Amino acid sequence: MASRYQTAFKLYPYEKVAAQDSKNVVRHPVVIVGGGPIGMTLALDLCQRGTPVLVLDDHDGVGLGSRAICFARRTLEIADRLGFGDALREKGVRWDVGKVFYGADKVFEFNLSPEAGYKAPAFINLQQPFFEKFAVEQIRKEQAAGAPIEIRGCNEVVSVEDKGDFVRLRVDTPDGPYELEADWLIACDGARSPVREMLGLSFEGRVFEDNFLIADVKMKADFPPERWFWFEPSFEGAGQSALLHKQPDDIWRIDFQLGWDIDRKVELEPAKIRARVDAMLGPNAQYELEWTSIYTFQCRRMEKFCHGPVLFAGDSAHQVSPFGARGANSGVQDADNLAWKLDLVVKGLAPQSLLDSYGEEREHGADENILNSTRATDFLTPKSDMSKIFRNAVLNLAGKYGFARTMVNSGRLSVPCVYDGLSLNADDELGGPHISRVGASCPDAPHGEGYLLDLLKGDFTLLAINAEAPTSFEIDGIAANIIMIDHPHDALAARYLGDQKSAIYLIRPDQHICARWPAYDAAKVKAALNHACGRH
Structure with missing residues (x-):
């Protein structure tokens, strides 16, 4: 389905550069492949530190649909440091309260900000294209101030050669191909990472036998800005679970669990989607379908994120189920972790071995996210009759008893990763909190x-x-x-x-x-x- 997001933000339209006609191959200190939220966050961080960076993206702006919609406190804190946190908060929908339903009954609710004294809320809901837009707008401000950063839209990387101490890239453009080199190449090119495929690197993990329908619905509604999650919802056609989130501009994100054996083409027919939405919202609800998609739960990661001069971040390195908002948020933490280390290495202030700690710490983070996402997925989609009986018993008890609520798993929501016991840690002699x-x-x-x-x-x-x-x-x-x-x-x-x-x-x-x-x-x-x- 077409979306207004497809053409709304042409943030880096194609422009031919001198290097495309040069007989000499230009070497860059850092090249980032992928202009999504992770690539742009990393590029912004590096250029603010004074490290020259080139971003290559195969499009000229943001992609389709809302995709990631929940940005956690830690992500907002990182964005604050980089200069675009205020823009995210002003546009986003703040929420702290979540409600869990079993059938038509509310089982319990939770508050993610029980303590005051934080600048950032626990979460905001904001469509991914806006995150990218605000990051690029901050990059443009840095460029205007002389920061060493360049974005090339409609520059598709079609070949990657690891030369040991540098990387050679072949890039296709509307004016034909050209080559360039990078001392360091960072692949932020998504779960289907072409860079990873070109280098023949593995991406291992679990693919869960279930499909989920996303529908971005534009409507006026009086629902509060909360996370509502249903197990075995009472409205027809929702499957085993459903999720409702408010987004900016009167957009509501709805997820329906469809099961495994489905015909995707049939399920994406507007009439079929409308029947599900009507059952959820009521036959008199007035709305427009903005964007729809079907996704499959997957929890996978590369064995190693660092491969000589090629490093991987975000979905190109790891992929988790979306319930729990651990995808984009963990990717932004990748960028946050990598930028300062790569900057020190490029400037000769730290040995290249410092980058090994990026792999150590963010592989640890990926394992933590995959563990939490896998547990959530197993609770959402029981794999046997007995596990479903257990799950439903927990839900029945959770309406009355607090101990059972801790066992309900509709997605353990993203929190900052702690690098307990890892190699860069030094003294902890305080005995503090x-x-x-x-x-x-x-x-x-x-x-x-x-x-x-x-x-x-x-x-x-x-x-x-x-x-x-x-x-x-x-x-x-x-x-x-x-x-x-x-x-x-x-x-x-x-x-x-x-x-x-x-x-x-x-x-x-x-x-x-x-x-x-x-x-x-x-x-x-x-x-x-x-x-x-x-x-x-």
Whole structure:
């Protein structure tokens, strides 16, 4: 079905460049293949750090339909650091409450923001094309200010050769093919990644025997901005489950579980879709079908995300079932993790081995997401009569007993990945709160007239709370920002001090905590920073 999103945002129309007629093959420090949310987030992060980056996309703007629609707090915090978080929040629909139904009965509801003191909401609903649009608009601002970034639309990569210490690409355009080279190639080209296929790399995992229909419906409705999920809904044609989400511009996202043995062509006929939507909303509902699609649950990942000068991020590296909003959100965390490490390597401030930690940490993140998505899928689509009896018994009990609600799984919603026990972690000598342990991303908290994370830019940061610290800190070309806080806000103290009187935190450029102590020790801070940069 055609969609207004197909032509609404032609963000990087094709323009011929001099390199297409040059006899010399141009070498670029970093080339990103794919202009989706992950590729654009990574490109924006790199160019803000001063690392030259070229983005190649086979289209001239955003793709069809809403696709990803739930962007989590951590993603919004990353977007804030990069400069387009406000645009996401202003356009998106904020939600904190979810409701779970079994048949026609509400089983329970939950609130994802029980605690105050965070700048970003738990989630916003926003169609993926808008995320891409706002990221590209920020890139245009950076370009205008002289940032080293270029986007080439309608440039399709048709050949990739790994030369060991660089990559050669053949690119097709409306004016014919040309070649270029990259010191580093980042594949952000989606679940069907052509780059991955060209290099003959595997993509292993489970494909679940079920299909889900997505329908973007434009209508005026009085439903609240909440996540409504039905197990075995009472309305006809919905299958085993259904999901309803509000999006901006009077668009509502509806998912129906169709089963495995279906005729996709028949199920995508507008009359067939309308019959399902009418049964859900009532025969008198007035709406328009904006976009429809059918997807199959898949939980897969590459064995390794790093292959010499070729790195993989987002859906090209891993794919999860959409319930739980773990796809785009985990991909943005990939970009957040990779950008600062690649920047240090390109500038010669860290060894290439630092990029191995990108693979270690984000493969860990992918495994966590796949585990949660697989469990959700198994609960949504029981594979035997006995497992279905168990699932339905849990749903019956959940309406009355709290213990059973923790067993209901309609998709464990995306939370920041914690790198517990991984190789870049250094000292954890504070004995402080679990939420701010080494390996975790920094929890936000009020500070002054704003919030703590507003002070954490894209650099290493030394955070001193009720503690003495130097006014500057630099080791071998890598400096740390210094933030000193006395008499912290109650929420900040609870999240960073706990029962301790003072604390020193060393925070990575991606706002993950790499070490913490009760007091400042120059030698320990130096060792931890070098460790976090792979300079062991």
